[in-house]
Amino acid sequence: MQALVAIVGGVLCAVFAAAPAAAQDLVISNARIIVGNGTVIESGALVVRGGRIASVGAGAPAPAGARQIDGRGLTLMPGFIDGHRHIISGNADQWLKDQAATRMQEFLEAGYTTLLAGGGPAEGNLELKRRLDAGVLKGPRVIPAAQINLNNTTPEQARAEMRRLAGLGIRFIGEENINPKPPTPGQIENLRAIVDESKNVGALVMVHAVSPQAMVAAVDAGVPLLVHTPHFGWVTNEEAKKVAAAGVLNLSTAAFGVPLFDVFSQDNVPTFRDGKRWPDDILDGDGRGQEAGYKTVNARTLWDNGVVYGFGTDTGYLPLKGLAQELKALNLMFSMKDIVKLMGPNTAAFVQMSRDIGSLEPGKLADIVAFPANPLDGYWNMLNAVVVIKGGDIVVDKRAGRR
Ligand SMILES: [Zn+2]
Numbered sequence: 001m002q003a004l005v006a007i008v009g010g011v012l013c014a015v016f017a018a019a020p021a022a023a024q025d026l027v028i029s030n031a032r033i034i035v036g037n038g039t040v041i042e043s044g045a046l047v048v049r050g051g052r053i054a055s056v057g058a059g060a061p062a063p064a065g066a067r068q069i070d071g072r073g074l075t076l077m078p079g080f081i082d083g084h085r086h087i088i089s090g091n092a093d094q095w096l097k098d099q100a101a102t103r104m105q106e107f108l109e110a111g112y113t114t115l116l117a118g119g120g121p122a123e124g125n126l127e128l129k130r131r132l133d134a135g136v137l138k139g140p141r142v143i144p145a146a147q148i149n150l151n152n153t154t155p156e157q158a159r160a161e162m163r164r165l166a167g168l169g170i171r172f173i174g175e176e177n178i179n180p181k182p183p184t185p186g187q188i189e190n191l192r193a194i195v196d197e198s199k200n201v202g203a204l205v206m207v208h209a210v211s212p213q214a215m216v217a218a219v220d221a222g223v224p225l226l227v228h229t230p231h232f233g234w235v236t237n238e239e240a241k242k243v244a245a246a247g248v249l250n251l252s253t254a255a256f257g258v259p260l261f262d263v264f265s266q267d268n269v270p271t272f273r274d275g276k277r278w279p280d281d282i283l284d285g286d287g288r289g290q291e292a293g294y295k296t297v298n299a300r301t302l303w304d305n306g307v308v309y310g311f312g313t314d315t316g317y318l319p320l321k322g323l324a325q326e327l328k329a330l331n332l333m334f335s336m337k338d339i340v341k342l343m344g345p346n347t348a349a350f351v352q353m354s355r356d357i358g359s360l361e362p363g364k365l366a367d368i369v370a371f372p373a374n375p376l377d378g379y380w381n382m383l384n385a386v387v388v389i390k391g392g393d394i395v396v397d398k399r400a401g402r403r
Helices: 092-098 098-109 123-134 155-167 183-201 212-220 237-245 290-304 319-331 336-350
Strands: 006-009 026-034 039-048 050-057 067-070 075-077 080-085 112-117 142-143 203-207 249-251 367-372 387-390 393-397
Touching: 006 183, 026 367, 075 336, 080 336, 092 098, 092 123, 098 112, 098 123, 098 319, 098 387, 098 393, 112 336, 112 387, 123 142, 155 203, 183 203, 212 237, 237 249, 290 319, 319 336
Parallel strands: 026 067, 026 075, 080 112, 112 142
Antiparallel strands: 006 203, 026 039, 039 050, 075 367, 367 387, 387 393
């Protein structure tokens, strides 16, 4: 029954901007550089100083003592950002103890350098972030989240919960089951209350609007961030224009309804991303997998009407498989040029880190992923990261002869 979901993200992201102290100066030369702002440099050098990008261009001078990487044959892109990812599963303490190191490494190896935690326990997400920031754990930077219940509560209770979570420094507030077609008046009243309170505490409310009606209701309630592309019915140009005019940012989760193979079973039977059988076991589904069609077409409708549309998987399974599945769905409707913009600057805007991530421009954090083939030739070339750099630190290096 997952439908309209409220999440709150903090707007104060300065803490994520700090470069790791250990970051070494670095020069990657002779590489193709997909800057992320529309520019592609066919053979250039990227210089990193103090964890940030110092210069990008043809003949950039290397800082003395900088580590050199010969980028011949490599294509560089901004490190991947997932604007809505389920990270911790099950008991958080147990997960942190037994799984965190392995799971975080999988994200890095897939090319992710920033994740916004789309769910899970608030305390667990905060603890995960603490460990990553302290360097106890290696992984992408994590923007934590928590959840607020919009059902069986009053506006005052919902406001109090918003204040409590913001007080903890939590950037996210959790999921609630709200009628998608359309939300109930009580749900909307509570949603309005937390949107209003979010402004007092410097947070942002994000909603899973799964139908066009829920999307419009969320925009009318003042919600600034939408996590989900509607999958019940078609989004009209007018509705999409309304989202764009309100300045509301939207994430993809385009693969929500698309059949998934070889993750939960190896028997060529399609599943959903939770392992349940496709197409009949989808949450609240209309049947026969229509969601897959609504999602992808609505994605393009939102994009074409000027919505800032970013990348989010809303998944909890293997990072590389989730990346492949989301890209496969986006590939149906978007060019690779579009996908670069969608994944880079648009997703950086969604996670409120435009100044720091999303492109390979001077001044930004050196979050870089390198591939042996050109992603502009096809999304599948983004599934083979050989070097991943986070804040100037080389966190993955699979080049031949290295490691
Ligand atoms: Zn979610």
